Amino acid sequence: MARSGRSKPALVLNEQERDQLQRWARSRKSSRALALRSRIVLGCAAGADNKSVAAELGCSAATVGKWRSRFVKSRLDGLSDEERPGRPPRITAEQVEEAVAATLESTPANATHWSRAKMAERTGLSKSSIGRIWKAFELKPHRTDGFKLSNDPLFVEKVYDIVGLYLHPPENAVVLSVDKKSQLQALATSQPASPMMPGMSERRTHDHVRQGTTSLFAALNVADDTVIASTHRRHRTSDFKKFLAKIEDQVPAHLDVHVVCDSHGTHKHPSIKKWLESHPRFTTHVTPTYSSWVNQVERLFAQVTRELLQRSDFRSVQALEKDLRGWGRTWNENPKPFVWTKTADEILASLGRLPPRTTGAGH
Structure with a gap:
């Protein structure tokens, strides 16, 4: 004679309970655990035994028995998780x-x-x-971020002008982002570096021997990311004029040239203004004060610093300048254009969300 086992408590649903269980079982907002428990109860209410419900839902018969009993005892409230015992919080x-x-x-x-x-x-x-x-609370007292708001009275106009060039460049023209990275030091390590080995990073001395400085002038074509570059030991008006002449030689004669640059004194010298007047295809667009971020050539300077200068070991300024020229040639072999996506309105809106309060005002 087959054993019938223990008799299961009757599980009968009223209309309101059935509707609620069906909502929990279907709703995307229900937790996976609550949805499973609702399906278990609905399956048991349909007359299926524990093993059949477990096989259909992919869980154990013990799980089905647990939630069936909990529902019979406490109805819908029995399907929620019980509060777990534990030490009460010590921090108020x-x-x-x-x-x-x-x-x-x-x-x-x-x-x-x-x-x-x-x-x-x-x-x-x-x-x-x-x-x-x-x-x-996402508090990090040990960290600080930098910012500098422009005090340029024509800030808005200049942002619209330069961003407009990036997003909608004029026809038959080239847009060049121009600047210089000055005081590049040719630094030689005081002792030879210890090369990297498995399980050991490269080791360098903390001190350097200064061999001199140079400046890198660069004009980044914002359309294709190619660069026109040259090095000069000093950053004088005459050096910047030589660089403009290099741009004049390398840009095809039928194209107008729009130059985005900062308001450095060298760029505003009377001799530079006179040179620009004698070359009418050149138009300058000056970035706002404290707003180097709007000048795309800063991306190039960050790249050359990271790839070439940070861990450099140059025994002379000539070696530094040679590597800078080589880096520029390699860059132009496979340029990766940067796509400017932010409109002037979006930039101004994001700046407007900066916290208006500052600490230590007046000090």
Whole structure:
């Protein structure tokens, strides 16, 4: 005679319970656990035994038995997770508020910013608790970001002008982003570097021997990212005029030339103005003060610094200049154009969202 096992408690749903369980089972907003439990109850209410429901839903028979019993005992409330026992929180909301307020509104004695140890001493909490509070509120007292707002009275007009060139360049013209990276030092390590080996990074001495300086003049074609470059030991008006003459020679004669540059004194010298007047196809567009970010050639300077200069070892200025010229030639062999996407309106809107308050005003 077959064993019938223990009899299952009756599971009968009323109309409201069935509707709610079906909503939980179908809703995308329900958790996966609640949706599974709802399907278990619906399957059991349809008359299926625990094993059949478990096989259909891909879970164990013990899981089906658990939630069937929980529903029979507590109905819909039985499908929610029970509160787990544990130690009550030792940090109160008032202590969290105090730590956050102190971090934002004060500085420790004899220090410029809070550390976890100093804040723990101030609040009486542990350093790990302070770390968790700062992480939860995304507070990083040890870090700072830089900014400099332009005080140029024509800031808006200049941004519209230059961004308009990037997004809608004029026909039969080339747009060149022009600037110089001055005071590039030819630095030689005081001792030969220790090469990289498996499990060991390259090692360099912390001190250098200065061999002299040079300046890199660059004109970045914003359409194809090719660059016209030259090096000069000094940054004089005559050097900048020579660079303009190089641009004149290398840009096809039938194209107008729009030059985006900053307001450095060298660029505004009377001799430069006179040169530009004698070359009417050149038009200059001056970037606002403190706004080098709008000049695309800064991307090129960041690249050459990262790839060539940061870990350099030059025994002479001539070696530095040779490598700079070689880097420029290699860059032009496979340029990767940068696509400017931000409109002037979007840029001005993002600047308008900068926090209006500053710390230490008047100092």
